[in-house]
Amino acid sequence: MKPRDIFLAILTSTIWGFGFAVAKIGVESLSGAQLTALRFVIAGSAVLVLPRPAIRWQLLLAVGGTLYLGQFLLLFVAFQLGMPPGVASVTQQAQAFFTVLLAAFLFREFPTKRQAAGMGVAFSGLGAIGLTIGADLPLLALTLAQAAALSWAVGNILLKRVSGVPLLPLIAWASLVPPLPALAFSYVFDAEPFWHVLTHLSWIGIASAVYLGVFATLIAYMMWGHLLGRYPAAMIAPFALLSPCVGVIASVLLFGEEFPRVRLTGMLLILAGLTIILVPGRAATRPIPPP
Numbered sequence: 001m002k003p004r005d006i007f008l009a010i011l012t013s014t015i016w017g018f019g020f021a022v023a024k025i026g027v028e029s030l031s032g033a034q035l036t037a038l039r040f041v042i043a044g045s046a047v048l049v050l051p052r053p054a055i056r057w058q059l060l061l062a063v064g065g066t067l068y069l070g071q072f073l074l075l076f077v078a079f080q081l082g083m084p085p086g087v088a089s090v091t092q093q094a095q096a097f098f099t100v101l102l103a104a105f106l107f108r109e110f111p112t113k114r115q116a117a118g119m120g121v122a123f124s125g126l127g128a129i130g131l132t133i134g135a136d137l138p139l140l141a142l143t144l145a146q147a148a149a150l151s152w153a154v155g156n157i158l159l160k161r162v163s164g165v166p167l168l169p170l171i172a173w174a175s176l177v178p179p180l181p182a183l184a185f186s187y188v189f190d191a192e193p194f195w196h197v198l199t200h201l202s203w204i205g206i207a208s209a210v211y212l213g214v215f216a217t218l219i220a221y222m223m224w225g226h227l228l229g230r231y232p233a234a235m236i237a238p239f240a241l242l243s244p245c246v247g248v249i250a251s252v253l254l255f256g257e258e259f260p261r262v263r264l265t266g267m268l269l270i271l272a273g274l275t276i277i278l279v280p281g282r283a284a285t286r287p288i289p290p291p
Contacts, residue, residue, distance in 0.1 A: 001235065005227060009239040012223045017246025019216040020085040021254050022208050023076055029205025032076030033186035034194050035212070037179045040068060042213025044175035046168075053170045055162050063162070063170070064177025067155025073182055074148035083141035086257045089247025090267040091129060091145055093240075093274050097122050098153030100277070106157065115277050122273025128266030137263075167225030171217065237278045244271060 001009070026035045053060070075088065097119045103109040111119065126146075133139045162170060186194050227236050248267070251257040259267065 001231060005230065008223045009227055009236060010242060012220045012227070013239050013242035014246050015215050015220045017089060017243040018250050019212060020089040020247040021250040022211050022216070024079050024085040024251075024255065026205060026208030026212065027076055027080045029202050029208065030197055031186055031190045032078070032080040033073060033182045033190060034197055035076050035209060036069070036073045037182035037186065037194065038198075038209040039072070039212040039217070040175040040178040040182075042209060043217040044172060044179065046172035046218055047176060050169040050172045052173050053162070053165045055165055055170075059158065059161060060170075060173060061177055063155055063158050064174035065181075066151050066158060068174055069178040069181055070151030071148045071155065073178065073185065074144045074151060078141040078144040078148065081141040081144070082136070082138045083145050084136060084251060084257050085255065086248040086251030086259070087129065087137065087142075087263065087267065088145050089244040089251070090270050091126065091142070092149050092152070093244055093270055094122065094126060094146060095149040095152040095156065096274055096277055098150050099156045102153055102157050107160075118273040118276030120273070121276060122270045125266040125269025125271075125273060128262050128269060130266075132260050132263040132266070167228065168218070168222050171221045175217065238275075241271065241275060241278065 023035065030038065075083075075092070078088065079085065100111050100115055100119060104111060129137075130142070133142060183194055224236075248257075
C-alpha cells in the first residue's frame with residue numbers, strides 16, 4: 001500500500017474508534033433514539049448530491065434497517081443505559097463472528113480452521129466480560145450492545161447482495177431509513193419530545209451529532225470505499241483492528257474508564273480472536289467497521 005493510503009486507513013479506523021466516545025457524550029444531551037435520528041438526518045442529507053444506488057428499494061430498506069437503524073439504535077440506547085464506551089468498542093467486534101456464523105448457516109460458507117479457532121477465542125472473551133456484569137456494566141446494556149452487533153452482522157450479509165454498488169451513495173441513501181423509526185421509538189419511550197430537546201440542544205450535543213453524521217459516516221465511509229476500490233479487502237480489513245483500540249484509549253482518557261482484570265482479559269481475547277480471523281484470511285464481505 002502507498003503511504004498515503006496507509007494513512008487514510010489508519011485515519012478512518014481512528015475516526016470510527018473515537019466515535020464510541022463521541023456517542024457516549026452525545027447521549028448525555030439526547031436520548032439514544034434521538035441521537036440515532038439526528039445522526040442519520042445529517043448523513044442522509046448527502047442524497048441531495050448523490051444518485052440513488054442501482055438496487056431495489058426493498059434491499060436498500062433492509063440494509064438501512066439492519067446496518068444503521070438496528071445497529072445504532074440498539075447501541076446508543078445501550079450507552080444511555082450505562083454501557084461503557086471502551087467495552088462497547090471491543091464487544092461490538094462480535095459482528096465479525098456473527099457474520100461468519102450467518103454466512104455458514106445461510107450460504108454454507110463454512111469457516112476455516114483458523115476462523116473457527118478465532119471465534120472460539122473471541123467467544124471465550126465475551127464470556128469473561130459477561131462475568132463482570134454489575135453496576136458499571138448493566139446486563140441489559142450489554143445485551144442490547146450484542147444485539148446491535150448481530151444487526152450489524154445481518155447488514156454485512158445483505159451487503160453480499162449489493163456487490164459492485166458504489167459504497168458512498170449506498171451509505172447516504174441507506175441513512176434515510178433510520179430517522180423516522182428512531183423518532184417513533186423516541187415518541188413512545190422518551191420523556192421529552194425530540195423537537196423540545198433539539199431547540200435546547202447544547203453545542204456539545206450538536207457537535208456529537210455532526211461528528212457521527214459527517215465524519216464517522218460520510219467522510220470515513222468515503223475513505224474506506226476509496227481504499228476498497230484500490231486494494232483487496234483482505235489487505236484493508238486488518239486496519240479495522242485499530243478501531244476498538246482507539247475506542248478503549250479514548251474512553252480511558254475522556255471518562256477515566258477502568259477495566260477489572262477479568263474484563264480486560266476478555267477484551268484482549270476478543271481482539272486476539274478478531275486478529276486470527278481478519279489478518280490471515282480473505283474477507284468474504286466488504287468489512288464495515290464501527291461507527
